[in-house]
Amino acid sequence: MSTDTATLPVGRYAYDEVDRTFLSQRVAQFREQVGRRVAGELTEDEFKPLRLMNGLYLQLHAYMLRVAVPYGMMGSDQMRELAHIARTYDRDYGHFTTRQNIQFNWIRLEDTPDILERLAGVNMHAIQTSGNCIRNVTCDEFAGAAADELLDPRIHAEILRQWSTLHPEFSFLPRKFKIAISGSPHDRVAARFHDIGLVAHPGPDGRAVFDVFVGGGLGRTPIIGVKLRDNLPEEDLLAYLEAVVRVYNAYGRRDNMYKARIKILVQALGVDQFREKVDAEFAQMNRADYRLDPAIVEGIRARFGIPALDAPANAADRLDSDRKADARFDRWVRTNTHAHRHEGFISAVVSIKPDGGIPGDVTADQMDLIAALADDFSFGEIRVTHMQNVVLGHVRKDQLRDLWLRLEGAGLGTPNIGLVGDIIACPGLDYCALANARSIPIAQKLSARFANPELQENIGTLRINISGCINACGHHHAGHIGILGVDKRGEEFFQLTLGGSAENDVAIGQIIGPALPEDETVDAIARLIDTYLVLRNEGEAFIDTYRRLGAASFKDAVYAPA
Amino acid sequence: MPVLQYRSEKNGCAGLARAPIYSSLRQLHARCLKGIGSEVDVRNNRRDMTGASVITANRLLDGRIVWLAPQGWSEAIGQARVFDNAAVEDAIKQAKAAADANTVVGIYGVQLDPDATQITPLTVRERIRAFGPTVHPDFAPVETPHVH
Numbered sequence A: 001m002s003t004d005t006a007t008l009p010v011g012r013y014a015y016d017e018v019d020r021t022f023l024s025q026r027v028a029q030f031r032e033q034v035g036r037r038v039a040g041e042l043t044e045d046e047f048k049p050l051r052l053m054n055g056l057y058l059q060l061h062a063y064m065l066r067v068a069v070p071y072g073m074m075g076s077d078q079m080r081e082l083a084h085i086a087r088t089y090d091r092d093y094g095h096f097t098t099r100q101n102i103q104f105n106w107i108r109l110e111d112t113p114d115i116l117e118r119l120a121g122v123n124m125h126a127i128q129t130s131g132n133c134i135r136n137v138t139c140d141e142f143a144g145a146a147a148d149e150l151l152d153p154r155i156h157a158e159i160l161r162q163w164s165t166l167h168p169e170f171s172f173l174p175r176k177f178k179i180a181i182s183g184s185p186h187d188r189v190a191a192r193f194h195d196i197g198l199v200a201h202p203g204p205d206g207r208a209v210f211d212v213f214v215g216g217g218l219g220r221t222p223i224i225g226v227k228l229r230d231n232l233p234e235e236d237l238l239a240y241l242e243a244v245v246r247v248y249n250a251y252g253r254r255d256n257m258y259k260a261r262i263k264i265l266v267q268a269l270g271v272d273q274f275r276e277k278v279d280a281e282f283a284q285m286n287r288a289d290y291r292l293d294p295a296i297v298e299g300i301r302a303r304f305g306i307p308a309l310d311a312p313a314n315a316a317d318r319l320d321s322d323r324k325a326d327a328r329f330d331r332w333v334r335t336n337t338h339a340h341r342h343e344g345f346i347s348a349v350v351s352i353k354p355d356g357g358i359p360g361d362v363t364a365d366q367m368d369l370i371a372a373l374a375d376d377f378s379f380g381e382i383r384v385t386h387m388q389n390v391v392l393g394h395v396r397k398d399q400l401r402d403l404w405l406r407l408e409g410a411g412l413g414t415p416n417i418g419l420v421g422d423i424i425a426c427p428g429l430d431y432c433a434l435a436n437a438r439s440i441p442i443a444q445k446l447s448a449r450f451a452n453p454e455l456q457e458n459i460g461t462l463r464i465n466i467s468g469c470i471n472a473c474g475h476h477h478a479g480h481i482g483i484l485g486v487d488k489r490g491e492e493f494f495q496l497t498l499g500g501s502a503e504n505d506v507a508i509g510q511i512i513g514p515a516l517p518e519d520e521t522v523d524a525i526a527r528l529i530d531t532y533l534v535l536r537n538e539g540e541a542f543i544d545t546y547r548r549l550g551a552a553s554f555k556d557a558v559y560a561p562a
Numbered sequence B: 001m002p003v004l005q006y007r008s009e010k011n012g013c014a015g016l017a018r019a020p021i022y023s024s025l026r027q028l029h030a031r032c033l034k035g036i037g038s039e040v041d042v043r044n045n046r047r048d049m050t051g052a053s054v055i056t057a058n059r060l061l062d063g064r065i066v067w068l069a070p071q072g073w074s075e076a077i078g079q080a081r082v083f084d085n086a087a088v089e090d091a092i093k094q095a096k097a098a099a100d101a102n103t104v105v106g107i108y109g110v111q112l113d114p115d116a117t118q119i120t121p122l123t124v125r126e127r128i129r130a131f132g133p134t135v136h137p138d139f140a141p142v143e144t145p146h147v148h
């Protein structure tokens, strides 16, 4: 497929010399730091923050390298490089995370400078994937494609990336800081579960304005973010965010890491007082210095490639007839696609949740295949979703079946997006040094048990989220059914929460009762789902029935004697 | 301060060190870094008064899990030296002070299951460390006598 601007990567920002120089300096710096560590010139305590600033964690079995995928967007060239890294330096696979990043689980410290150099060769890095800084900004996986979108948020996501990268004031915040941005009225980024959530829409003069949410988050203390202000003008975006983060940096707690996130500060001060402090900081800033001039925005926008959305006039008809001719394809289209702003195109979601598989794990061969499919069907553009899946954003409707056939052939055609099988699970105790319990085996057992696609469609929309500890990387509080691993004297138990949601109907899941032993958890969830099927009214999803009837109706099912 | 300071000439890795605000932040450094990336939880180094333990760490160069054996560190828990819990604290101290301590990171003790016939950690976490991720039996450490 051709593009309007052949030299610019579609859907993401094209690095220039400044970006490339910065990355190569950074790799050289880390190479030297690794050398000093290996030579014994740096202690582990001195070295640890340096490696973490380059995305290198020490996990349960080995080092883990978390590579940033800024706002979830990457190109086929980058995916191929990730495949190469998986094959050469890891055990042939990678893991997509809920922050739209990718992790490699078996990395050697001594290989890391070479890996970072290879990544820099395709304009990738591992910066802002760890540490108490502003982390990689997340974004709507259907950005620039969705029919319901008001404004493409990726331009401002890139501006935030450049603003926050190595920001000298914000490199040592009280805790990590996460920003999400959406340009659609339908919240697909969990804006109110972020330190700052931005919802962009066009203002009266056509330039972007932002609704700003602050102080949301999951983890030990789940809190829904509050609206800090409406209609923030684009030109004040950086000044205002700078003011918010400054207030947090000044007043956030550093004495207790469990109380250090901005959500605790907003709760402690109350939103009105927090807003007063932000407004006072904002008022005393030299706004001219921070003004985000439309020329800067347009300069960044000009470095994004735009897809040439030409489809034959009969593309939609062709898709209709393809669907009528093949019931399995029709089902996949129902579950795994999203409406595109152009009538001849559609967005396809590639499920990285095969029946009984490990959510988010993708082999090197699959990465290469996804890269090839992106080249053949979607302008070389790939999106990683916070649900740990992959999106090809701009697929011609008349070519969708060809895409599906190739996905099917590679075991990537599972029709389960948004259904029981589309489970979000953190790495848990199989990999994570902080875990209490294993997340992945529970996800595998549930997805195998509910593998039947008719059953899944009959059950309908159901979000299951699993975290291996209270850090909540699996966003369990935001799941319709949330599962949290807890440790009881070295053995695994699982606590269920019900009724959470990260979307427009945002809610925090509530604990239903005592934690269950590992071998009873999957059965209990199966009984819970059976109960919903009995109790639901026509057209109700699980979350609707739960909200109508409350937890009591489900409690007996969970704790029924085996 | 330019609006996108990332693009300013002052920036970049060398430039950052010159930024005036950074020097004052350096004083906060030690305090601020306390909460970053806690990777070894104290819970993992707890044990009963009685019973036996082995000593573990991760190898510096490749991060792989190793166990303190009679001669050096081994990848196989079966090779590990077993300590009485009364003696393990001293043994951990000695391991941390030993000449090869800089080749490993995060030395701590692991309580063993008294009912197991082979050397087996008591907790699920340490069993997963010893025998590999349960979701990938193919990645289990090979129990060869690889002592170094």
Ligand code: SF4
Pocket: A426, A427, A428, A429, A432, A433, A434, A435, A436, A467, A468, A469, A470, A471, A472, A473, A474
């Ligand atoms: S939730 Fe806990 S177990 Fe899961 S990845 Fe995060 S820190 Fe690890």
